[in-house]
Amino acid sequence: MQIFRPGADSVIRVALCAAAIVPFIAAGLAYAISSSPYMTQQNITRNQPVPFSHEHHVGGLGLDCRYCHTSVEKARFAGLPPTETCMTCHSQIWTNAEMLAPVRTSLAENRPIRWNRVHNLPAYVYFDHSVHIAKGVGCSTCHGAVEQMKLTRQVAPLTMGWCLDCHRDPRPALRPREAVFDQSWQFPPNQEDEGNRLLQAYNIHPEHLTDCSVCHR
């Protein structure tokens, strides 16, 4: 009488090995998927009521970020321009453009334009623009070459790991305050010394910047 078939031994071995390995592979896979650009929604452009182009307005016309994102230096929220801001110019130029019809109706009906969010951190994360601006982290460090974007997209992954990479050691990302809004600014070759100097000057203490309560409050 034969209860087990000849291959039974190997099947069991493979099954046991798999039972040990599969959870790790699965966890690794899940992590890889969750931090992939697909899941973090990097480089996706969204449909907007008006196809607003930073390439045109920032790259072409040379407007400063603060002309529209007025609260970025003072508040957590960078601020999106109210309809009146668009109309400071578009009440006189491109007044008949089909593309801008939603802006005109928005002003006429006093209903704000509904921009679809491009960046969206989970609600349990606290992020504040003003502190980063005051401590010399430039827009382009986190948002990339906005001045070349026809439609805005998210460049950084915005995962916790990404925040922490910088919070552990912000030195390579620090620049002089007056260069924060300069999208064409390049880091100097001696950034290592500069970073050390600015860390001192801005009085930054990275040892507390990775406390959970900094971002989860």
Place this chain on the structure above:
Amino acid sequence: MKVIAVTIIALLLGGCADQSMRQQKRYGTFGAADLWPDGSSARPIPRGTVAQTDAAWQAASTPPPAVTAALLQRGRERYNIYCSPCHGLDGKADGMIVERGFPKPPSYHTDRLRAAPARYFFDVITKGYGVMYPYAARVTPEDRWAIVAYVRALQMSQQARLADVPEAREKLP
């Protein structure tokens, strides 16, 4: 085997689906809210409301602050952000937006605007002028005075004579 692996992955991924922490039931800053006719969670201030800080704002807008180097620096920065697109970096009204077809504002370097009192510039920023929209929402009263001081500096810069700055004499060839 594959079935087991797929099941485990499916179970693990199932853990990611709970969005109740990610998207909490509260409004974000200027979030959409269909509850209100204008669709915004940010409510307009009721008519006649007086903010606690209004007195401080009033105080900041009368009398003008003393002109210091720091004020001029601030003024230059704010002017370059909010005014230079039309009035140009030097106040000659050759900004980028004017080049693209916006009505040309008057140059600051005219006798009329050189003679205008500082308060006049402050009021134009606050209330707008003709086709120029008001900037009260974007430029605080302190910054308005800083801009006015810088506009004055621009006006002087186009009219400066060597006699006004005797120290410069030695530095020139």
